[in-house]
Amino acid sequence: MPDTQQTVSAAVKTVADLPLWLIIILAMASGLSGEMLRASALVNMTWKQIACRIFMRFGAATLVGIGAFMLGMSLDWHIYFSAAICIFAAILGGDVTSSLIERFANRKIDQVTPE
Numbered sequence: 043m044p045d046t047q048q049t050v051s052a053a054v055k056t057v058a059d060l061p062l063w064l065i066i067i068l069a070m071a072s073g074l075s076g077e078m079l080r081a082s083a084l085v086n087m088t089w090k091q092i093a094c095r096i097f098m099r100f101g102a103a104t105l106v107g108i109g110a111f112m113l114g115m116s117l118d119w120h121i122y123f124s125a126a127i128c129i130f131a132a133i134l135g136g137d138v139t140s141s142l143i144e145r146f147a148n149r150k151i152d153q154v155t156p157e
Contacts, residue, residue, distance in 0.1 A: 074100055098143060099136045106135025 078096055110131035114124030 070104070095140075095143075099140050102139035103132040103136035107132025 074096070080099070107128045111124050111128035114127050115121070119127075
């Protein structure tokens with residue numbers, strides 16, 4: 043029977059040996075695909091509007107998430123705790139940005155349409 047401790051340490055070593063740029067690209071690709079899935083659920087949008095929405099949400103989630111992770115690391119929090127806060131903040135940042143953009147767009151539409 044294989045030793046689970048050795049199996050786990052081998053897996054951790056394998057992940058630790060991955061280049062940082064590959065980890066960043068994989069994280070960005072997974073975040074971008076998630077944002078594309080959310081944007082595709084909306085109907086009656088042009089490709090330009092969908093792309094703009096994707097990049098705004100993705101950019102906001104990335105900035106807020108990385109900022110939260112850097113804050114956690116600068117406060118000497120455990121790396122797993124910092125990563126958890128990063129994920130939560132990134133999701134929250136994307137959702138808040140999305141709702142603010144939608145409110146702004148609704149106000150602009152209300153100002154343009156005559157009553």
